[in-house]
Amino acid sequence: MSVVILGIESSCDDTSAAVIRDGILLSNVIASQKVHEEYGGVVPELASRAHQQNIVPVVDTALRQAGVKANDLSAIAFTRGPGLLGSLLVGTSFAKGMALGLGIPIVDVNHLHGHVLSHFIRTEPEGRVPDFPFLCLLISGGNSQLILVRSFSDMEILGKTIDDAAGEAFDKCAKVMGLPYPGGPHIDRLAKDGDSKRFKFSKPHIPGLDYSFSGLKTSFLYTLRDEKRIDPEFVEHNMNDLAASLQATIIDILLDKLDKAVRQTGVRTVAIGGGVSANSGIRDAVATFCERRGLTAFIPERRFTTDNAAMVAIAGYHRFLDGKTCSMDCVPYARVEI
Numbered sequence: 001m002s003v004v005i006l007g008i009e010s011s012c013d014d015t016s017a018a019v020i021r022d023g024i025l026l027s028n029v030i031a032s033q034k035v036h037e038e039y040g041g042v043v044p045e046l047a048s049r050a051h052q053q054n055i056v057p058v059v060d061t062a063l064r065q066a067g068v069k070a071n072d073l074s075a076i077a078f079t080r081g082p083g084l085l086g087s088l089l090v091g092t093s094f095a096k097g098m099a100l101g102l103g104i105p106i107v108d109v110n111h112l113h114g115h116v117l118s119h120f121i122r123t124e125p126e127g128r129v130p131d132f133p134f135l136c137l138l139i140s141g142g143n144s145q146l147i148l149v150r151s152f153s154d155m156e157i158l159g160k161t162i163d164d165a166a167g168e169a170f171d172k173c174a175k176v177m178g179l180p181y182p183g184g185p186h187i188d189r190l191a192k193d194g195d196s197k198r199f200k201f202s203k204p205h206i207p208g209l210d211y212s213f214s215g216l217k218t219s220f221l222y223t224l225r226d227e228k229r230i231d232p233e234f235v236e237h238n239m240n241d242l243a244a245s246l247q248a249t250i251i252d253i254l255l256d257k258l259d260k261a262v263r264q265t266g267v268r269t270v271a272i273g274g275g276v277s278a279n280s281g282i283r284d285a286v287a288t289f290c291e292r293r294g295l296t297a298f299i300p301e302r303r304f305t306t307d308n309a310a311m312v313a314i315a316g317y318h319r320f321l322d323g324k325t326c327s328m329d330c331v332p333y334a335r336v337e338i
Ligand code: KG4
Pocket: 012, 139, 140, 141, 142, 143, 166, 167, 168, 170, 171, 182, 183, 184, 185, 188, 274, 275, 276, 277, 278, 279, 280, 305, 306, 307
């Protein structure tokens, strides 16, 4: 009998539902919330309200697109955390209610496992997936971590940021440049026509495999402040070069520790994941990095880099096969490690 999983993601500002049958993705619907743009960041209460409005139509559309009836479902997987508690509550409560009505189990998924396991989403049976163990550079708005992935459930954090995440570095610097939130995609676009060697920003000297991005943010801020004293329109005159130089610095920082992790572990397969892995410069740099060292690279499709339910459904699928369903009294958690 087929295993059909409905995945639900509501940890931040995207309401998403996806259906996976026997490991193959049938649908992945995402409703992004535009309401936060004018505030320059996600407003938690507004996010929960938008999830409430979106969840029923999003789940309904995902089932219809998949050609699956609610009664065909084997289990419902949902993001339990980490994330915004009010947002998580919407997805968790919906999953519980629907599963109770259908008499099927629920499967709780760690959002970060979802990002790592997004490499196992297949749209066709021959789809390429990584072999264990592999290294995953997980870079998003809230995380920057180097993870050793030994199996679907055994993951070890080798290094993580001690302050800001890579996504925050993109977003905060973009904000200083007057770009809209989230700034990452704008920096990516502007960097394409810029000189990445034009400006030098400070890089951290942190031992081991941990990251730090707060010094870069400060150095960026001070450069702009000093230059604006000479040319008040310095930012407008140098948008592309600033974006390219910032992006190149972030890439250097990320790859420096990735290189160390590869050498320390001897692992030959490298994957990237999380919203920031949509960045063109990072994707190209990781591909080149792997090619030069004879490593196998896994760069996710862009639609699976930012928050999506397909990754929750695939992580839930493997948990379900392992018998890891959870009880109806489970509660979401705002903070949790991988
Ligand atoms: O994983 P994600 O969707 O959710 C959070 O963890 O919040 O990641 C969102 C982050 C934001 O910081 C956004 O600016 C960044 O991913 N991002 C990018 C790009 N696309 C999204 N950063 C750089 N270049 C991009 N193309």
